[in-house]
Amino acid sequence: xxxxxxxxxxxxxxxxxxxxxxxxxxxxxxxxxxxxxxxxxxxxxxxxxxxxxxxxxxxxxxxxxxxxxxxxxxxxxxxxxxxxxxxxxxxxxxxxxxxxxxxxxxxxxxxxxxxxxxxxxxxxxxxxxxxxxxxxxxxxxxxxxxxxxxxxxxxxxxxxxxxxxxxxxxxxxxxxxxxxxxxxxxxxxxxxxxxxxxxxxxxxxxxxx
Numbered sequence: 001x002x003x004x005x006x007x008x009x010x011x012x013x014x015x016x017x018x019x020x021x022x023x024x025x026x027x028x029x030x031x032x033x034x035x036x037x038x039x040x041x042x043x044x045x046x047x048x049x050x051x052x053x054x055x056x057x058x059x060x061x062x063x064x065x066x067x068x069x070x071x072x073x074x075x076x077x078x079x080x081x082x083x084x085x086x087x088x089x090x091x092x093x094x095x096x097x098x099x100x101x102x103x104x105x106x107x108x109x110x111x112x113x114x115x116x117x118x119x120x121x122x123x124x125x126x127x128x129x130x131x132x133x134x135x136x137x138x139x140x141x142x143x144x145x146x147x148x149x150x151x152x153x154x155x156x157x158x159x160x161x162x163x164x165x166x167x168x169x170x171x172x173x174x175x176x177x178x179x180x181x182x183x184x185x186x187x188x189x190x191x192x193x194x195x196x197x198x199x200x201x202x203x204x205x206x207x208x209x
Contacts, residue, residue: 067091068124069154072192074166075100076147087196093120097200113203123195124155130188133158139178140164140185151185 069091075084080102087097093114100108127133133155140162143149147166153159162185167173173182 067154067156068120069152070123070127070192071150071152072189073150074147074189076145076166087192089115089120089123093117095196095199097196111200111204113199115199119199123192126191126195127153127155127188130184130191132184132188133160135160135162135181135184136178137162137164137181137185139176140182141172141176149189151189 069089071086071088073084073086075082075086077083083101085099087095089095093116095111095113095115097111098108132151133153141164143163144165149162149164149166151160151162164182164185167182167186170183170186173179173186176182
């Protein structure tokens with residue numbers, strides 16, 4: 001689990017009951033810190049849940065006065081059945097990830113982990129910078145046989161729930177009836193996927209690169 005810009009904390013490896021101490025990361029951006037320390041984190045994190053100062057994290061989240069929740073889904077139903085990618089961040093910092101592909105008899109991948117307050121703040125910053133909360137999906141392409149996307153966000157008193165079709169490229173965005181709004185959605189989804197794939201990779205890769 002990531003612990004960004006926070007005091008050194010102890011984390012518990014539930015399977016082997018080991019206790020280790022992480023170094024205090026510098027006050028750099030998420031991407032810079034990730035690139036510098038991904039080897040250490042991948043070496044430390046196995047296919048099991050880690051909790052870093054979780055009680056303190058819950059206390060800070062409850063006192064922040066601003067709940068935050070995000071869920072994204074993209075999928076379709078075809079000759080390989082229901083194939084989809086879905087992830088969500090809950091207000092308590094729990095990240096849930098599912099990736100189902102039946103191609104060549106692949107099995108569904110399900111992962112769960114807790115992320116720190118700093119990661120939730122970075123996620124909220126990404127959403128705020130995208131200004132997605134002011135958009136409207138009424139003119140976006142409706143879900144079709146090609147696929148479906150869903151984005152739901154709760155940020156404080158604001159709540160949005162968008163649905164649209166799968167977007168193949170920016171050409172599809174530019175040809176839509178609301179290119180500006182759909183472009184905002186398109187780029188936000190790319191940023192969210194990049195963040196989630198990085199977090200899942202750091203949590204669950206057995207061997208460091």
